[in-house]
Amino acid sequence: MKEEKPIILVVEDETDVLRINARMLTRRGYTVYTAKNCRQAYERMEAPTPDLLILDIMLPDGSGYDICERFRSTSDHPVIFLTGKGETCDKVEGLGHGGDYYLTKPYDPDELLAVADMLIKRHLQTKKKREQLTRIVKGSLVLDIPKFKATVNGTDAELTAKEFALLLLLVQSEDKEVPPHELYEKVWGTPSGEDIRTIRFHIKNLRRKIHADDANDYDIVSVYRKGYMFTTVC
Template sequence: MSAKLLLIDDSEEIQALVGLFLEKEGYQVIRARNGREGLRKLAHERPDLILLDIMMPEVDGWETCRQVREISNVPIIMLTAKGQERDIVRGLEMGADDYVTKPFDLAELRARIRALLRRATEMSPEDSQPKLFDDGYLRVDLERRLVTVEGKGVDLTPTEYRLLAALVQQAGRVIPHRQLLKQVWGPEYGDEVHYLKLYVRYLRQKLEKDPSHPYYILTEWGVGYRFRDFPGRD
């Protein structure tokens, strides 16, 4: 069965151009003209991925993204005419997985959709990899997908969780930037180091006692990142 995509955009041109292109690529495309309609169709259609415009009337893309993340981990790609970093960062902070700046190349959009769908359906890590990190302050339980700090649950976006899982599974080892990017975002993202730096910052803010002096997620300058080794193995 083909993947179901929810396209939320108030532009008739985008609805026609992108919707027709994706249907020709074999996807089932559900259309919504604004965030409010998109949220209704999310509940009824249960799409595999959302394409979400930012600048819309009534409920804009940022607020729509926030509300989607309250009820679903469905992958989200933001479609925006705004290319400034602060707008991209805001979308990612709301829980979006990726963004494409208008005007965009349809082949690039197709590649990003494929990467996110593939990532969402990948198998879980091998049984030989570590499943639990617990040093009394931070607990990362990959088996149960639970993260706590001092016993309190930590709310992570799907991308934040994938990045943390990738680091924990190789705790104590230096993981190069490109390897992390390809593992967490997909093979098309090997050079997108700004993605990685942004999400490492998010994780540090949520997990570290002092994000400016990280204890768990350590920077190996010019190379990549290393998660502190498991208790007793340091």
């Protein structure tokens, strides 16, 4: 059986940049879809789901942030922001919206290829490992791995893809402190640098959604200067 090529969706309103990147990625062996605006991107995200998104931020009919958030609501597949917005605050915002990597224009095509290769490789490896698992039960908390879904007392916690990935990593490391930089690197697939605000933001939302403060059989605790730990109460 012939192995299917990974699919990349490139969303870019600059025609020359779109054409160059599409050609480069196609030559690399990927199946490439393109979109010049949000409307086209939403249509091409439906089926099949891209293995990687490469997003410009400033688009004629909206923002790449909006596309990323919609994609993140149903998928944990990686996202690269490729944009002219190069301030540190822009990068922080991009990662906060669910991006895995932030590349500013002008950019090195070789770096874009290297990052795309790395993120897709890690995504496919994670997908393969996840498919080997099925269900994890920790008291009233149940993780349905194939569906990327968590329930608390039978009610859907409505986690984003990144939140579920964080929770799964913490649960699989039960009773062990996981440093913020390790959480970032394993979930986002790139080094965190010195910025751990993204992790704090997602952990805060995760604890709220799984009712960690109210649960009497599990918790996500912050361990001073060490990281975060999932623990259960017998």
